[in-house]
Amino acid sequence: xxxxxxTFQEKGLIVEKMLLKVNSEESSQFIDITAGVSEAVRxxxxxxxxxxxxVPHTTAAVTxxxxxxxxxxxxxxxxxxxxxxxxxxxxxxxxxxxAHAKSTLVGASQIVAINDGxxxxxxxxxxxxxxxxxxxxxxxxxxxxxxx
Amino acid sequence: xxxxxxTFQEKGLIVEKMLLKVNSEESSQFIDITAGVSEAVRxxxxxxxxxxxxVPHTTAAVTxxxxxxxxxxxxxxxxxxxxxxxxxxxxxxxxxxxAHAKSTLVGASQIVAINDGxxxxxxxxxxxxxxxxxxxxxxxxxxxxxxx
Amino acid sequence: xxxxxxTFQEKGLIVEKMLLKVNSEESSQFIDITAGVSEAVRxxxxxxxxxxxxVPHTTAAVTxxxxxxxxxxxxxxxxxxxxxxxxxxxxxxxxxxxAHAKSTLVGASQIVAINDGxxxxxxxxxxxxxxxxxxxxxxxxxxxxxxx
Numbered sequence: 001x002x003x004x005x006x007t008f009q010e011k012g013l014i015v016e017k018m019l020l021k022v023n024s025e026e027s028s029q030f031i032d033i034t035a036g037v038s039e040a041v042r043x044x045x046x047x048x049x050x051x052x053x054x055v056p057h058t059t060a061a062v063t064x065x066x067x068x069x070x071x072x073x074x075x076x077x078x079x080x081x082x083x084x085x086x087x088x089x090x091x092x093x094x095x096x097x098x099a100h101a102k103s104t105l106v107g108a109s110q111i112v113a114i115n116d117g118x119x120x121x122x123x124x125x126x127x128x129x130x131x132x133x134x135x136x137x138x139x140x141x142x143x144x145x146x147x148x
Numbered sequence: 149x150x151x152x153x154x155t156f157q158e159k160g161l162i163v164e165k166m167l168l169k170v171n172s173e174e175s176s177q178f179i180d181i182t183a184g185v186s187e188a189v190r191x192x193x194x195x196x197x198x199x200x201x202x203v204p205h206t207t208a209a210v211t212x213x214x215x216x217x218x219x220x221x222x223x224x225x226x227x228x229x230x231x232x233x234x235x236x237x238x239x240x241x242x243x244x245x246x247a248h249a250k251s252t253l254v255g256a257s258q259i260v261a262i263n264d265g266x267x268x269x270x271x272x273x274x275x276x277x278x279x280x281x282x283x284x285x286x287x288x289x290x291x292x293x294x295x296x
Numbered sequence: 297x298x299x300x301x302x303t304f305q306e307k308g309l310i311v312e313k314m315l316l317k318v319n320s321e322e323s324s325q326f327i328d329i330t331a332g333v334s335e336a337v338r339x340x341x342x343x344x345x346x347x348x349x350x351v352p353h354t355t356a357a358v359t360x361x362x363x364x365x366x367x368x369x370x371x372x373x374x375x376x377x378x379x380x381x382x383x384x385x386x387x388x389x390x391x392x393x394x395a396h397a398k399s400t401l402v403g404a405s406q407i408v409a410i411n412d413g414x415x416x417x418x419x420x421x422x423x424x425x426x427x428x429x430x431x432x433x434x435x436x437x438x439x440x441x442x443x444x
Contacts, residue, residue: 017263052261056270058214064404065396066354075386075393076400083231083379090223097223100213104224108212109259111405113348113439115313122352141268143261145295147441165411200409204418206362231379238371245371248361252372256360257407289416291409293443
């Protein structure tokens with residue numbers, strides 16, 4: 001995550017869509033965006049609610065996994081590459097069908113609750129943007145529901 | 149998607165559950181339901197909120213992926229069939245354990261934000277109902293949270 | 297699911313985080329937590345809204361699948377173990393990279409709508425806590441958005 005800016009405005013219960021910019025540097029890469037999402041939650045001032053983290057791309061995804069040993073993310077990427085190799089037999093001519101399939105397997109969004117003004121993540125959890133067809137400049141959209 | 153009707157009523161913050169009917173024609177098939185979900189959002193009148201798209205079946209799923217080249221969906225289906233073949237060694241006697249496993253891998257629901265009265269999807273994203281044990285008549289449930 | 301307690305308090309629109317305790321007894325196990333989640337919904341008194349079921353662990357997950365024949369869950373576990381075996385070649389030294397990968401494939405959370413005071417699940421659907429690195433004592437966090 002090399003850039004971060006928000007364009008939001010409190011309006012009723014929801015905080016307007018916020019934007020997180022992510023620059024990937026490898027073809028497959030997990031990028032920890034927890035700090036950026038947490039900053040968005042802090043800036044929103046929401047104390048209790050839901051945080052929706054959405055990837056508007058079809059060859060990327062978002063997941064929640066271990067924040068301590070980067071080898072975990074390395075192993076998950078290797079597992080995904082083994083399960084869904086970049087196979088020349090795909091029909092789609094752009095040559096990135098593997099990335100589309102990985103996007104569907106991992107998922108385009110995550111919801112994390114906000115309690116006491118903070119993202120309710122487990123001790124060892126971080127939020128990762130998952131690049132499957134990089135390097136690229138990517139976006140993450142954050143919508144926060146204020147439930148107080 | 150060959151049928152579409154809504155039974156909803158604005159009530160407090162949430163719009164009542166809406167129903168989208170989907171008829172699949174193949175054993176494995178991705179059906180673009182974006183138009184139906186968008187129509188539900190429009191009819192609800194909600195400007196900012198969350199749209200929950202839920203598949204109440206255990207041998208189907210819902211995903212978000214590319215809307216331009218149908219070969220992408222073909223390649224994803226082939227990938228899922230290769231990873232989880234219809235193997236006679238399964239214990240479940242109905243012979244559709246592969247479809248149940250694919251349902252868990254892809255997921256029973258998606259959440260898409262609503263901003264400015266429209267589904268916040270990326271340029272190349274569409275919402276697909278994923279049939280894994282068709283052909284069948286299926287339902288999709290849509291719940292919309294109004295956050296203004 | 298061998299233990300269950302709630303610590304919640306109605307506060308504005310959201311019901312405070314509720315806690316469900318789950319004790320797994322096998323290395324890989326699907327545990328039906330639908331009764332616990334339904335009880336949380338009932339206790340909350342929420343009539344229409346969303347129920348967020350979140351697993352704060354990185355070697356577990358939550359899914360929705362068939363509630364009738366336990367062989368379905370057996371077959372899904374076997375499928376996941378075949379796709380992501382406990383391979384000594386992983387880099388992560390704790391020896392549970394397979395569990396982390398399965399967590400990302402299945403997902404850390406599910407959202408189920410609440411309509412008419414009840415979880416809106418399909419006839420054959422149940423909510424399963426997915427243990428991939430047990431046996432362990434685990435937690436499930438439940439956040440309920442009241443949308444009336």
